[in-house]
Amino acid sequence: MMAAFILAFSLLTLLMFFVSYCRSLTASSLHTSITEDVRDVTGIQVRAAGRDYARVVQILQLCPDRPADRSGLQIVGAYYGFLNLLDQGFAKIFPAVRAWAEEERAGCAHFAAVALGRRIALNREMLAQQVEL
Numbered sequence: 001m002m003a004a005f006i007l008a009f010s011l012l013t014l015l016m017f018f019v020s021y022c023r024s025l026t027a028s029s030l031h032t033s034i035t036e037d038v039r040d041v042t043g044i045q046v047r048a049a050g051r052d053y054a055r056v057v058q059i060l061q062l063c064p065d066r067p068a069d070r071s072g073l074q075i076v077g078a079y080y081g082f083l084n085l086l087d088q089g090f091a092k093i094f095p096a097v098r099a100w101a102e103e104e105r106a107g108c109a110h111f112a113a114v115a116l117g118r119r120i121a122l123n124r125e126m127l128a129q130q131v132e133l
């Protein structure tokens with residue numbers, strides 16, 4: 001009985017740390033605006049919404065990888081999946097969960113859109129270097 005309590009407490013603590021870490025990752029990208037290039041490619045008009053995440057990630061996969069973004073994108077992707085599970089499981093019981101989860105998913109989409117903007121800039125840089133040769 002005590003082992004089950006310790007396990008449950010440990011898992012809950014780990015989940016709280018995971019959510020806090022992911023929120024800090026997505027919050028750090030909110031200070032960066034989405035570039036016009038990303039808006040053109042993704043169709044995001046004013047602000048990224050949670051539904052934009054899948055489309056942005058698909059476009060990200062078409063661009064050459066930027067190692068600096070890889071781990072952050074994987075973690076935010078796992079967080080996005082967790083938010084979807086949370087929304088599906090608890091939104092009917094707790095309506096406030098749906099609004100919170102959608103806001104967090106929008107943060108994930110914004111994070112991915114900012115990463116896409118960096119990849120587009122990297123591609124342009126690589127192209128300019130090729131043209132110079």
